[in-house]
Amino acid sequence: MAFKGQIVIDTERCKGCAVCLAACPMQVIELSKNVNGKGYNYTEVVNDKCIGCASCAMVCPDGVISVYKKQC
Amino acid sequence: MANTDIEQRKQELLNQGYTEVYTKTKVLTDAVLHYCPGCGHGTTHRLVAEVIDEMGIQDKTVGVSPVGCSVMAYNYFDVDFQEAAHGRAPALATAIKRLNPDCFVFTYQGDGDLAAIGTAETIHACNRGENITMIFVNNGIYGMTGGQMAPTTLVGMKSATTPYGRNVALNGYPLRITELLATLPGTYYVTRQSVQTPAAVRKAKAAIRKAFENQKLQKGVSFVEIVSNCNSGWKMTPVAANKWMEENMFPNYPIGDIKVDGKIAEGIDANRLVLSHPLTVVNK
Ligand SMILES: Cc1ncc(C[n+]2csc(CCOP(=O)(O)OP(=O)(O)O)c2C)c(N)n1
Numbered sequence: 143m144a145f146k147g148q149i150v151i152d153t154e155r156c157k158g159c160a161v162c163l164a165a166c167p168m169q170v171i172e173l174s175k176n177v178n179g180k181g182y183n184y185t186e187v188v189n190d191k192c193i194g195c196a197s198c199a200m201v202c203p204d205g206v207i208s209v210y211k212k213q214c
Numbered sequence: 215m216a217n218t219d220i221e222q223r224k225q226e227l228l229n230q231g232y233t234e235v236y237t238k239t240k241v242l243t244d245a246v247l248h249y250c251p252g253c254g255h256g257t258t259h260r261l262v263a264e265v266i267d268e269m270g271i272q273d274k275t276v277g278v279s280p281v282g283c284s285v286m287a288y289n290y291f292d293v294d295f296q297e298a299a300h301g302r303a304p305a306l307a308t309a310i311k312r313l314n315p316d317c318f319v320f321t322y323q324g325d326g327d328l329a330a331i332g333t334a335e336t337i338h339a340c341n342r343g344e345n346i347t348m349i350f351v352n353n354g355i356y357g358m359t360g361g362q363m364a365p366t367t368l369v370g371m372k373s374a375t376t377p378y379g380r381n382v383a384l385n386g387y388p389l390r391i392t393e394l395l396a397t398l399p400g401t402y403y404v405t406r407q408s409v410q411t412p413a414a415v416r417k418a419k420a421a422i423r424k425a426f427e428n429q430k431l432q433k434g435v436s437f438v439e440i441v442s443n444c445n446s447g448w449k450m451t452p453v454a455a456n457k458w459m460e461e462n463m464f465p466n467y468p469i470g471d472i473k474v475d476g477k478i479a480e481g482i483d484a485n486r487l488v489l490s491h492p493l494t495v496v497n498k
């Protein structure tokens with residue numbers, strides 16, 4: 143059963159620590175060149191390979207990421 | 215993204231037939247954590263809050279925060295909280311639990327708080343077998359005050375007060391207080407976990423869940439150490455700090471259960487508890 147995932151990032155709360163990048167098995171996330179209101183390079187989704195595994199959300203210290211998935 | 219945009223986006227996904235796999239628990243407030251980027255305190259807060267949420271005990275949980283970086287934990291948990299004087303959280307938690315035996319009471323403490331200034335309160339609460347949960351975040355340093363040596367600082371590890379690395383002749387040995395507490399009759403569950411990978415997070419959460427569930431049994435202290443990072447104190451990026459932690463902290467602070475259901479866990483050599491587990495010397 144394959145899943146298609148989507149993540150929603152609360153970019154204003156992201157601190158750009160990159161811990162989620164290291165945890166993602168599909169290299170879906172990167173740090174933006176832009177910064178948020180606090181001056182952090184926030185995370186953004188760079189491809190559509192997300193499988194909704196929630197690994198990124200598991201390790202995010204700031205609870206920034208919400209994860210969704212559906213069967214495909 | 216503004217808050218309303220985020221909620222809108224989530225609703226859109228639900229409308230498109232997606233189901234929600236994960237979102238921040240409501241047991242955490244919306245306050246932005248003051249911790250440094252990538253700090254394990256944030257992840258540990260999340261797991262404790264998720265356990266409280268999943269057990270449905272938000273209205274009967276009381277937390278006790280320490281002095282240290284997590285001093286303002288009460289801002290982040292939407293449960294009743296008290297702030298203890300430095301190291302005294304187990305004493306305060308003792309009083310709260312004895313006066314409110316139906317409440318779930320937990321302390322949340324760093325290594326400076328729990329294993330230095332609060333050693334007496336820690337040991338005696340554990341030895342009395344108070345029916346509480348203790349969450350112990352060991353990052354091997356005094357994070358809040360600028361990275362001074364803690365009892366848990368590794369041999370050879372540089373800190374603000376050991377600029378040439380911790381030297382046993384001068385500074386003594388790292389204190390494995392968790393092993394020590396496991397030898398006390400008043401501890402019922404003693405485990406050491408970490409939160410740097412998805413797999414570690416799942417295990418740590420299961421341990422925290424067990425530590426809270428155990429309060430129903432009234433059999434003594436359930437103690438969860440989280441070996442954590444202090445990127446700022448260690449002067450590393452968060453990702454590098456996690457790797458350094460795996461390579462240097464874990465050999466000295468082995469991950470896994472030490473005591474389960476009142477008995478020393480399988481595979482734990484009794485010598486590890488009473489004799490010195492071989493220490494490694496680190497170079498940072
Ligand atoms: C009575 C008293 N002594 C000393 C201090 C200074 N102080 C504040 S936090 C801290 C140590 C915190 O280290 P730890 O418990 O490891 O927490 P971390 O910040 O690393 O999470 C110390 C010594 C204080 N606030 N009160």
Ligand code: SF4
Pocket residue numbers: 151155156157158159160161162163184185201202203204205206207252
């Ligand atoms: S782990 Fe969280 S705070 Fe860190 S970069 Fe990823 S989304 Fe941002």
Ligand code: SF4
Pocket residue numbers: 147148149165166167168169170171191192193194195196197198199209
């Ligand atoms: S849910 Fe999994 S695949 Fe999707 S971004 Fe997060 S870690 Fe990557």
Ligand code: SF4
Pocket residue numbers: 248249250253254255283353357358443444445446447
């Ligand atoms: S100083 Fe260390 S322990 Fe404190 S918030 Fe920063 S990284 Fe975390």
Ligand SMILES: [Mg+2]
Pocket residue numbers: 282324325326351352353354355356357364
């Ligand atoms: Mg500390």
